[in-house]
Amino acid sequence: MPKDEIVNLAARRSLFYPTAEIYPGAPSGFFDFGPDGETIHRKVLGFWRNELVEREKFVEIFGRQILPEAVFRASGHLESFNDPIVQCGKCHSLFRADKLIEEQAGEHVPESADVKKIDSIIAKNKVTCKKCKGKLGAVRKFNMMMKVDIGATGDLPCYLRPETCQTIFLDFARVYKTMRRNLPLGIAQAGASFRNEISPRQSLLRGREFGQMEVEIFFNPKKIDEMENFGEVKDYRINLMLLKDGEVKPIRCEDAVKNSIVSGRLVAYYLARVQQLYAKYGVPVEKMRFRELDSEERAFYAKETWDFEVEIDLGWMELMACNYRTDYDLSGHAKVSGRDLSIVEDDGERFVPHIFELSAGIDRTFYVLLDLAYRKEKRGPDERVYLSLSPRIAPYLAAIFPLVKKDGLREKANEILSTIQDYELDAFYDEKGSIGKRYARVDEIGVPYAVTIDYDTKKDNTVTLRDRDSMGQKRVKIEELPELLWKLKMGKLSFDKL
C-alpha cells in the first residue's frame, strides 16, 4: 500500500482524492486533483515539456481519447492487451492471477505466460482465494480496454485509448510531411489513458484512468548510430540493471553502445536524457535504474525494453517504459488502414520508420515526487511536515503574508504579489491566522519561499524571505525580490548564499 502519510496529506490538503467520492458506489481507480494538487500536476507536465520536448526539439500533438476499433485491431491491443484473471469458486471474488500468485507464492508470472501455464503455477503452489481460501476456477484472459459505442444506434464500436501513443502513430505521416523535418523525429503527446485494471488499490500508482506523457521517436533503423548530439552524453553514466546479473551499474553511454548492451546510440542517448530529466525533477540518481526486461516480460510490441524505475518506500516503481517498438506499429496500421506509411528519405531510400518510445506515467511521477519530497521532523513536542519539492514543481514559488491585515500591510502585500506575478512567477496570498500557522500550511504543500510584509517594510521597503527547508530567514529589498526568486527557482542562487 502507498505510504499512509502521503495519502493522508493528500486528503488533508485536497491534493488528490477519489473521483465522485460523495457516491458510495463510485468505481475505484479514479482520482481527482484538488487546487494545489492540480498546480503540481500541471507543473510536472510543464517540466517534461520544457526540459525534454522543447530541448530535444520534439513536436507535440494533442489527439482524442476515443479511437475506432480498427486502430486496436491493427495495434494488437484487441488480441493481446490482456490480464490473466481468476475467480473463486466459492465466494466468486475476482483476482488478477499473476498478482495473487506473487502474493501467496512469491513467484513471478511473466506477462506472456499463457493461461494453462498460470493454472499449473496455481496448482503447484496451492494458491487459493485471498478472501475465503476457496478453490480457484480456471484462469482466463481479460481484455483491459474500455469499450464505448458511438452514435445514436451505437453501431460504431470504439475504445478509450489504453496508451496515448496510438494517435501519434496514426498522425505520423501527416506530421512528417507537413512539419518538414528529418528523421529522427520525436512526436510527443500528453493526456489521459484508460485501462480496466482488475484491482486498482494503489492510489495514483495504478489507476483506471491516468495520465501519460509519451514521446515516440521515429528513425531509420540503418541510422540508429547516427545521433547528432551523442557527444553530449557519451561519457555520461546511465544506471543500467542488466538481465545477465541483475545488478545496477552506472555505465558510460559510449560503453553501453560499444558492448551492445543497447541497440544503438539513439537508445543510449535518450536513456541518458531520461535520467537527466528525472535528476532535474529532484530524484537522486542513486534511486534510479533502467531495468532490462526479457522477452517474456516485454509488451507484445517491443523488441527491447528498459523500464525506468525509481526507488521509494514501497520498492522500485516503474515510471517510464522505454520501448524499442521497431516498425510494429506503423506496419500494423498500414496493413489494416490500407495507407502506405513508409517514407522516402533524401537519398531515395524508402522504408517504414522504426520507433523508440519514452512512455512516462504522469500520476506515477507526481506520486513519486511527493513521496521523495515528504519530510517529517520532530520539533520539541510538535512535528513539522513539509514537502521538499523542487521550486519548479512546487505549487507556488512564494507565499505572500502580511503580518497583519491592518495599517496598510494588506495593501502593501497585494502590491508585492502583483509585482511578482508581473514577472510570471507563481505566488500565493494568505492573510488568515498566525504567521506560524501560515508557514506550516504552505510547508505542507511544498511552497519553497514565504515573503512576510511587516511594519519595517513600510519604513525601509524590505521584507522577510523565509526558506521552507532550513526555515532560515533573510531580509531583502522589495525591488530585488523578483530577480532573487527567479534565481532561487532556477537554481542559479542558493538561499544560504543570499
Ligand code: GAP
Ligand atoms: N506506450 C507504452 C505504454 O503505455 P506501459 O508500460 O504500459 O507502456 C507506460 O505504460 C507508463 O504508464 C508506465 O511506466 C506507468 O508510469 C504508466 N502507467 C501504466 N499503467 C498505469 C496505471 N494503471 N496507473 C497509473 N500509471 C500507469
